[in-house]
Amino acid sequence: MNEPLSADVVVIGSGIVGALVAQRLALQGASVLILESGPRVGRDRLVANFRNSPRKSDFMSPYPFSAWSPHPVYQPMDNDYLVQAGPYPYKAEYIRIVGGTTWHWAAQAWRVLPNDLRIHSL
Numbered sequence: 001m002n003e004p005l006s007a008d009v010v011v012i013g014s015g016i017v018g019a020l021v022a023q024r025l026a027l028q029g030a031s032v033l034i035l036e037s038g039p040r041v042g043r044d045r046l047v048a049n050f051r052n053s054p055r056k057s058d059f060m061s062p063y064p065f066s067a068w069s070p071h072p073v074y075q076p077m078d079n080d081y082l083v084q085a086g087p088y089p090y091k092a093e094y095i096r097i098v099g100g101t102t103w104h105w106a107a108q109a110w111r112v113l114p115n116d117l118r119i120h121s122l
């Protein structure tokens, strides 16, 4: 990337939220640039990584770790990337590659709950 780039809107992150925002803006005629910190990794590579992984129960194992765009890694060793200071530590996972954590999608489509429509007042 040697040329300077410009756009009406710059979206940071290429996960589902960034992608949806970028698409909606583009459909309304805006020029949009998505900046993603992680590498682009093809589905074929991720599937091969999963097949070759000895740690199938570790959902993070197929996704390459990059020092410039770090994400949590728990096996074989916790990289302690997330600081768990609260009373209920939770080993949250997220992925920093092009496409973001959506690569993890486990096919659960939760229904909207009544409180989801009262977020302002709650």
Ligand SMILES: Cc1cc2nc3c(=O)[nH]c(=O)nc-3n(C[C@H](O)[C@H](O)[C@H](O)COP(=O)(O)OP(=O)(O)OC[C@H]3O[C@@H](n4cnc5c(N)ncnc54)[C@H](O)[C@@H]3O)c2cc1C
Binding pocket: 012, 013, 014, 015, 016, 017, 018, 035, 036, 037, 038, 059, 069, 092, 093, 094, 095, 096, 097, 098, 099, 100, 101, 102, 103, 104, 105, 106, 107, 108, 109, 110
């Ligand atoms: C194992 C697992 C299973 C899941 N299964 C489901 C499911 O079945 N159903 C469901 O509804 N949800 C599921 N989720 C949750 C869902 O995947 C996430 O809520 C969703 O993908 C989050 O999308 P996002 O766009 O907000 O963030 P992300 O997808 O995390 O995107 C953020 C992006 O921004 C990039 N980024 C961050 N900082 C910067 C920066 N400074 N500069 C440039 N780029 C940056 C990151 O690299 C990343 O690509 C699951 C999550 C996990 C971990």
